[in-house]
Each structure stands twice: as structure tokens, then as C-alpha cells.
Amino acid sequence: MERLSRKAMKTSNMTCTWLHRHGSPVCVVFFAGWGMDSRPFAPLAAGGVDVCMLSQYRNTWPLTLPELQTYEDVILVAWSFGVWMATQVCTWPLRALCSEMIALGGTLKPVDERQGLAPQQFEAVLADFDENRLVAFYRTMFDEEDEAACFLRNRPHRTLADLREELVFLHQASRDAPVALDMFSHHVVTSRDRIFAGRNQLRAWGKESTHTVPWPHFPFYRFTSWGELLNALLADR
Numbered sequence: 490m491e492r493l494s495r496k497a498m499k500t501s502n503m504t505c506t507w508l509h510r511h512g513s514p515v516c517v518v519f520f521a522g523w524g525m526d527s528r529p530f531a532p533l534a535a536g537g538v539d540v541c542m543l544s545q546y547r548n549t550w551p552l553t554l555p556e557l558q559t560y561e562d563v564i565l566v567a568w569s570f571g572v573w574m575a576t577q578v579c580t581w582p583l584r585a586l587c588s589e590m591i592a593l594g595g596t597l598k599p600v601d602e603r604q605g606l607a608p609q610q611f612e613a614v615l616a617d618f619d620e621n622r623l624v625a626f627y628r629t630m631f632d633e634e635d636e637a638a639c640f641l642r643n644r645p646h647r648t649l650a651d652l653r654e655e656l657v658f659l660h661q662a663s664r665d666a667p668v669a670l671d672m673f674s675h676h677v678v679t680s681r682d683r684i685f686a687g688r689n690q691l692r693a694w695g696k697e698s699t700h701t702v703p704w705p706h707f708p709f710y711r712f713t714s715w716g717e718l719l720n721a722l723l724a725d726r
Contacts, residue, residue: 502552502578504545509535509715514561516541517715518554518587522569522595523659524623524652526645533709536716538564545647546570546655549577549662557586564719565590567673569685569706570659573599576669577662590672591722594679594706596693597671599663604693605685611660618653629683630707639710677722679704700725 506527508519513535521530521544530542541554557563563586567575572595584590598604600611614622627644631637645652676694680687684706691699702721704711712718 502546502548502550503543503574505554506542506544508533508540508542510539510541511535513537513539515539516557516560516563517719518557518563518565519543520565520567520571520575522571523656524626524645524647526647528643528645529640529707530709531643532639533712533718534714536714536719538715538719540715543571543574545651546574547658549574549666551580552578552583553580554583557583560586563587566593566719566722567591567595568593569595570599570663571595572673573597573663573669574659576672577666579672584672589674589723591675591677592673592694593677593722594682594685594690594704594708596685596690597669598693599685600660601689604689615653615656615660618649618656620649623649623652626684630705632681632683632705636705636707636710640707675700675723677702679706679708682706 508527508530515537516539519540519542521542525544527542565575565587572592576597596605600606600608602608627640628637631640676699678687678690678694678699678701679685680701680703682705687701709718712721
């Protein structure tokens with residue numbers, strides 16, 4: 490891959506990073522969750538697709554990605570808090586480019602007792618946010634120690650102040666915004682999730698419209714490439 494300094498670009502409201510850009514006819518637009526940068530996703534090969542990642546959210550201004558016009562197919566994958574963020578910033582022209590829009594391990598009400606993260610838990614993290622809290626959160630994303638260790642070797646290069654600022658923004662913005670309309674064609678529930686509980690995801694989407702998988706909150710290390718992950722996400726199509 491290209492070095493991060495060459496491929497990461499701050500837009501007006503987030504950071505756009507090309508994890509893979511090799512001229513594939515298919516592009517995955519990936520809305521990452523809170524606190525991410527490109528480093529945790531370095532272990533995943535392309536697997537036949539280009540991957541454009543959005544992360545480090547700062548506001549909900551409309552997003553345009555004109556470079557996507559060159560692709561034969563665009564598939565949107567929104568994960569964790571990125572599910573909510575995608576609904577806030579994706580313009581209609583951007584949505585129209587996508588053949589599939591997949592919600593993974595997140596909901597339209599990310600801070601909610603029954604459909605997201607419990608508000609009291611979220612506020613407790615904000616009130617006492619430090620390195621120990623952060624590492625504990627990272628470990629909670631996994632149910633396998635080797636995957637947690639892989640993440641910690643590739644953890645994001647971001648300061649505590651920067652992470653907390655993003656967390657405050659997501660908390661306030663998701664609380665104040667009206668509930669978004671469901672734009673997703675596919676809802677993947679991570680049933681072994683200890684961040685967005687599987688039962689809350691099911692309540693948010695409804696059992697009949699979901700594909701449930703036995704994955705933890707951060708499922709990416711179950712796969713060797715983005716192409717393999719995409720096949721698993723769309724397995725029931």
C-alpha cells in the first residue's frame with residue numbers, strides 16, 4: 490500500500506483514506522467506527538476491490554466523492570458508529586451509485602438503551618476517558634485474544650484528546666439529530682458483539698430484515714481480504 494501520508498486526505502468533515510486503490514472495477518466505500526484510522530485495517534488485503542475508508546468524524550456536512558464515478562460498481566459498508574454517520578452525510582447522488590449499502594454492527598440510534606449503546610455507559614466513558622479506558626474498549630471489541638493482540642499491534646495513531654473530541658461530537662450529534670431513514674439494503678447483526686449488543690441490533694432492524702452472524706464487534710480479522718469479507722456480508726443475497 491502507499492504510505493499513509495500520501496493516501497489520507499482530510500475533507501471538511503472527516504478523513505478519506507484509500508486503503509487500496511489499484512484500478513479494480515469495484516470500490517468499497519467503508520464508513521469506519523469511532524476512533525479509527527487506516528492502521529487496524531492494514532492486515533486485510535484488497536481481494537479484488539478498491540477500498541475508500543471514511544473516518545475521524547467532525548461534523549455532518551454532505552459528503553461527495555466524485556472519484557467514485559469511474560467505478561463499474563460501488564458497495565457501501567458502514568460499521569459501528571459509521572452506520573449512523575453514513576445516513577447523515579451520504580448525498581442522494583452518492584447513494585444512487587451504490588448497488589448495495591450494508592449496515593454492519595451498528596444502528597440508526599447509536600446511543601439508545603434498547604437500540605444502541607446504553608447512554609449511561611457512553612457517558613461513563615466520556616467522564617473518565619483515559620488510556621486504560623481506551624485499551625479496555627479495544628479489548629471489548631473482540632472475543633478472541635489473538636485478534637485483540639493483532640489490533641493492539643496495529644492500533645490507531647491518534648491522541649486521547651483527538652479521540653475524545655470525536656466521541657463528544659458523535660454523542661451530541663446522534664442525540665440531537667432526528668432518527669434517520671433507513672437507507673441500507675442489507676443489515677448484518679453481529680450476535681457476539683459486546684459494544685452494540687446483538688439483541689439491540691435486532692430490535693433496531695427487526696428480525697425479518699437482518700442477516701445474523703456469530704461475530705464480535707470488530708470482525709475484520711476473521712478474513713484475509715476485503716473481497717472475502719464482502720462475500721460473507723452478502724452471503725444470504
